[in-house]
Amino acid sequence: MAYSAINLAQKFGLFQEQWTPKVIAEMNDYQFKIVRLEGDFLWHDHPATDEAFFVLEGALRIDFRDGAVTLGPGELFVVPKGVEHKPFAEREVKLMLIEPRGVKNTGEEASERTAPNDVWI
Amino acid sequence: MAYSAINLAQKFGLFQEQWTPKVIAEMNDYQFKIVRLEGDFLWHDHPATDEAFFVLEGALRIDFRDGAVTLGPGELFVVPKGVEHKPFAEREVKLMLIEPRGVKNTGEEASERTAPNDVWI
Numbered sequence: 001m002a003y004s005a006i007n008l009a010q011k012f013g014l015f016q017e018q019w020t021p022k023v024i025a026e027m028n029d030y031q032f033k034i035v036r037l038e039g040d041f042l043w044h045d046h047p048a049t050d051e052a053f054f055v056l057e058g059a060l061r062i063d064f065r066d067g068a069v070t071l072g073p074g075e076l077f078v079v080p081k082g083v084e085h086k087p088f089a090e091r092e093v094k095l096m097l098i099e100p101r102g103v104k105n106t107g108e109e110a111s112e113r114t115a116p117n118d119v120w121i
Numbered sequence: 122m123a124y125s126a127i128n129l130a131q132k133f134g135l136f137q138e139q140w141t142p143k144v145i146a147e148m149n150d151y152q153f154k155i156v157r158l159e160g161d162f163l164w165h166d167h168p169a170t171d172e173a174f175f176v177l178e179g180a181l182r183i184d185f186r187d188g189a190v191t192l193g194p195g196e197l198f199v200v201p202k203g204v205e206h207k208p209f210a211e212r213e214v215k216l217m218l219i220e221p222r223g224v225k226n227t228g229e230e231a232s233e234r235t236a237p238n239d240v241w242i
Binding site for chain 1: 123126128129130145153170172173177183187188190191195196198199220221
């Protein structure tokens with residue numbers, strides 16, 4: 001059988017649009033997604049699940065109601081379930097998200113930032 | 122509150138031993154682990170879960186009974202549950218594993234490669 005590695009840089013080369021996570025792999029009922037972000041997201045939380053952020057290129061700040069964390073390339077952060085957060089990137093950042101299948105990017109908030117779910121690339 | 126990014130390079134600087142996965146973060150009941158591998162592992166499978174491999178430095182070959190895949194930096198592969206596999210690295214490779222808490226590195230096989238579980242760094 002032919003087995004293929006999933007190359008993140010190659011996958012990022014297939015799209016330019018921001019704020020639209022693309023699924024690149026699944027592990028049980030979890031998904032690996034890649035996304036380009038730039039600018040300000042909205043405050044939201046995910047009541048049922050933690051959410052992992054892993055930065056590949058650029059810098060991502062995640063604001064919390066009582067603090068913030070900034071991630072650079074090769075840095076990981078897991079936002080605990082139910083914790084309000086707001087991602088922000090001054091310049092475009094490329095990152096990988098890991099979370100259960102079916103999690104909406106904006107949590108329960110509907111907005112222009114709400115992206116279609118389960119889009120593979 | 123003080124929030125801190127988890128820097129993988131910094132975490133790798135804290136240990137040199139090979140074949141001993143270290144937990145760096147949890148997401149729900151899943152764990153992110155980093156490990157240094159060099160040489161040959163043993164054939165095994167994980168009957169109950171998929172297992173994700175993400176290479177940070179070096180090259181990892183994963184042999185299957187009917188093929189193989191080689192991962193370089195920035196490449197991801199998810200080994201499906203129940204599929205026999207054998208990791209191999211000609212030179213030391215640094216990688217991140219993502220899998221449910223409690224998964225043994227050697228599956229059901231006991232060997233000198235069986236590592237203690239749930240060791241944080």
